[in-house]
Amino acid sequence: MTLNKNSSSIFSLKLIREEEESLTAWLCLSKKTLLELEQSMFDWIHPEEKSTADRLTFPKRKISYLLGRYSAKRALAEINPTSLKKIFVGEGVFNHPLLHGTVSKELQISIAHTKEVGAALIFNEAQPMAIDIESNDGEHSSTIESQLTPIEKDFLKHQWSSTFGINPYPWIWTAKEALGKVLKTGLTTPMSLFLIKELEVEDSFIKATYENFPQYKVLSFLWNEIIVSIVLPKKTKMILLEAH
Amino acid sequence: MNTNDILEILTKNINEVIGTSISSVTPEMSLRELGANSVDRADILMQTMSDLNVRLSMVEFAAAKNVGDIAAIFHNHLASDSQ
Numbered sequence: 001m002t003l004n005k006n007s008s009s010i011f012s013l014k015l016i017r018e019e020e021e022s023l024t025a026w027l028c029l030s031k032k033t034l035l036e037l038e039q040s041m042f043d044w045i046h047p048e049e050k051s052t053a054d055r056l057t058f059p060k061r062k063i064s065y066l067l068g069r070y071s072a073k074r075a076l077a078e079i080n081p082t083s084l085k086k087i088f089v090g091e092g093v094f095n096h097p098l099l100h101g102t103v104s105k106e107l108q109i110s111i112a113h114t115k116e117v118g119a120a121l122i123f124n125e126a127q128p129m130a131i132d133i134e135s136n137d138g139e140h141s142s143t144i145e146s147q148l149t150p151i152e153k154d155f156l157k158h159q160w161s162s163t164f165g166i167n168p169y170p171w172i173w174t175a176k177e178a179l180g181k182v183l184k185t186g187l188t189t190p191m192s193l194f195l196i197k198e199l200e201v202e203d204s205f206i207k208a209t210y211e212n213f214p215q216y217k218v219l220s221f222l223w224n225e226i227i228v229s230i231v232l233p234k235k236t237k238m239i240l241l242e243a244h
Numbered sequence: 245m246n247t248n249d250i251l252e253i254l255t256k257n258i259n260e261v262i263g264t265s266i267s268s269v270t271p272e273m274s275l276r277e278l279g280a281n282s283v284d285r286a287d288i289l290m291q292t293m294s295d296l297n298v299r300l301s302m303v304e305f306a307a308a309k310n311v312g313d314i315a316a317i318f319h320n321h322l323a324s325d326s327q
Contacts, residue, residue: 189306
């Protein structure tokens with residue numbers, strides 16, 4: 001599935017699970033320069049976020065920080081557009097993002113970035129989710145390949161199809177990193193534990209399951225040559241709709 | 245090879261991977277604050293391993309909070325290899 005848009009896209013994710021009320025998550029994907037972010041920030045930035053951003057010296061770190069917050073606020077605007085500056089996206093002890101100041105305490109957030117693209121996923125904690133993104137250009141393929149086990153290399157060789165239009169190495173990185181985020185361990189856990197079990201195309205997504213974490217699956221798609229991978233509970237069906 | 249030599253190599257690789265132009269990375273700096281994401285971090289570590297002709301598991305760097313910790317891990321490994 002390839003979705004092409006200009007600089008930002010907002011998606012609603014309808015999450016359906018048997019015998020449960022369906023929930024909605026919100027996803028924002030944004031492509032912005034540092035200048036664009038700095039010019040717009042007074043519409044959405046919390047004072048604590050501004051203070052943190054001002055202390056960041058290196059441009060690449062500053063852009064990743066602001067991209068994550070911008071994407072988060074755009075997604076949150078779908079729920080409550082009037083109080084974005086009162087919402088603070090902070091961090092927990094594992095540098096995982098935390099929402100402060102939202103009306104609902106059940107809301108959680110996952111953030112990702114690559115180059116000048118940011119992603120934020122806002123979801124209800126009842127259905128744990130996480131997101132990771134990587135460029136489809138394959139720039140880091142040799143590094144990623146070196147981190148794979150022989151089984152995984154063989155798996156990609158035989159299971160991956162060029163018809164997917166997605167580079168398998170950044171894809172598998174996003175699949176593993178997103179799982180690490182939902183577990184809140186990140187990649188401090190050996191990557192080999194996040195072994196992919198099965199792979200198929202389902203409802204225009206690339207869908208994969210995990211050998212050691214059977215309760216989760218990952219759904220991936222392409223947006224402006226950026227691979228987007230979302231981890232969610234395996235039994236939850238996700239319908240992605242572009243809001244605007 | 246001492247820790248400062250390793251820091252020089254790390255500085256070179258950080259600049260190459262992240263696109264910074266830092267003359268000298270200090271031990272207190274973290275790859276995160278320099279702007280490295282997870283795959284950048286893996287790139288930097290892999291290139292440094294190649295430069296130092298060592299092979300370590302990425303997990304060995306999991307507890308490293310900053311560049312100084314990374315350099316120390318490399319230094320300790322090199323020191324134990326040479327014994």
